[in-house]
Amino acid sequence: MRKVIVSNLISLDGYAAGPGGDVMALPFDTTFSDYNLELMRAADMLVSGATTYRGFVSYWPPIADDPAQPEVERAISRRHLELDHLVVSDTLTEAETGPWREITRIVRRAEARDAIAELKQGEGGSLVAFGSMTTWNDLLAAGLVDELHMMVGAGVLINGVPAFSVRPPGPMLLTGARQLGNSNLALLVYSLG
Numbered sequence: 001m002r003k004v005i006v007s008n009l010i011s012l013d014g015y016a017a018g019p020g021g022d023v024m025a026l027p028f029d030t031t032f033s034d035y036n037l038e039l040m041r042a043a044d045m046l047v048s049g050a051t052t053y054r055g056f057v058s059y060w061p062p063i064a065d066d067p068a069q070p071e072v073e074r075a076i077s078r079r080h081l082e083l084d085h086l087v088v089s090d091t092l093t094e095a096e097t098g099p100w101r102e103i104t105r106i107v108r109r110a111e112a113r114d115a116i117a118e119l120k121q122g123e124g125g126s127l128v129a130f131g132s133m134t135t136w137n138d139l140l141a142a143g144l145v146d147e148l149h150m151m152v153g154a155g156v157l158i159n160g161v162p163a164f165s166v167r168p169p170g171p172m173l174l175t176g177a178r179q180l181g182n183s184n185l186a187l188l189v190y191s192l193g
Contacts, residue, residue, distance in 0.1 A: 003126045003146040004047070004116060006136045007039055008163055009185070010150055015160035016133050021051075023131070025160065027153030031180035033072045035151065035187065036130065040079045044125035047116070049135035050089035053104075054096065056080065061099050086119070086127070088112040088135045113142045120144065133163060140192075141166040147191055148172070154184035168192055 009026050010016050018025025040046070048056065063069050063077035085097075085104040097104040107115045116139055119127060129136045139145050150163070176189035 002044070002120050002122055002124055004120060004129070004139060004144055005039065005043075005126050005147045005149060006129045006140070006145050007036065007149040008131065008133075008136075008151070010152055010163045011155045011157045011160070012152060013156050013158065014163055015157040016131070016163040017161040018157050019159050021161055025155075025157055027155035027184060029183045029185060030070070030072070031183040031185055032151060033070075033076060035149075035180055037072055037076050037079065039126075039128050039149070040076065040083065042125055043083060043128040045084040045086055045119070045127045046080070047086045047088070047127050047129040047132070047135065047139075049132040050087060050092040052131040052135075053085065053087045053089070053092065055131075057096070057098050057100055086115070088132075088138075109138075112138065113144060116144050133161060133165065137165045140164075140168055143169045143192075145192055147175075147189060150188045150190070151180065152186045152188060 008016050009032055011026060017023045060077045060080045063073050085100055087104060087106050088109055089106055090109050092106050094101060136145060170193055172190040172192055174188065175191045178187050180187050
């Protein structure tokens with residue numbers, strides 16, 4: 001059985017983006033990309049909403065062959081081409097999938113829970129969601145998220161987009177906590193039972 005893993009960078013006060021959805025307000029550093037690549041290497045599929053997907057497909061494809069980019073970013077770009085993408089959206093069109101058309105499946109919001117439940121029954125690597133708070137909060141409410149990987153950064157935003165809009169349907173068990181490298185990011189891993 002496959003796991004659904006949600007990975008998000010959040011501020012110390014629990015925001016997943018700044019005012020107006022500005023993710024660049026978050027306290028990033030290079031260990032953020034290192035950890036995301038680690039999750040992507042163990043995954044078979046990325047799950048996202050339309051906003052996150054549009055951001056990914058507009059940013060990542062040219063990075064793979066750009067020698068000016070750090071190797072971790074180039075590796076993430078290449079991994080995007082190797083993974084299937086499932087996008088939960090009522091607005092995204094096939095024309096917007098660009099170079100990822102062959103590896104992208106669009107699922108309407110009303111069908112997302114059933115689609116994820118079916119995918120979880122299969123064999124293989126995990127299904128990972130980065131960003132996409134609306135999408136993963138809905139999956140969380142339905143009891144379909146197996147693990148939360150929250151990277152907590154040393155920044156306070158006071159205002160913005162909160163990471164959580166629902167309560168988990170059951171208990172959360174802290175299964176891991178560590179500093180990422182020598183960074184100011186703490187990784188908290190929770191298993192949902």
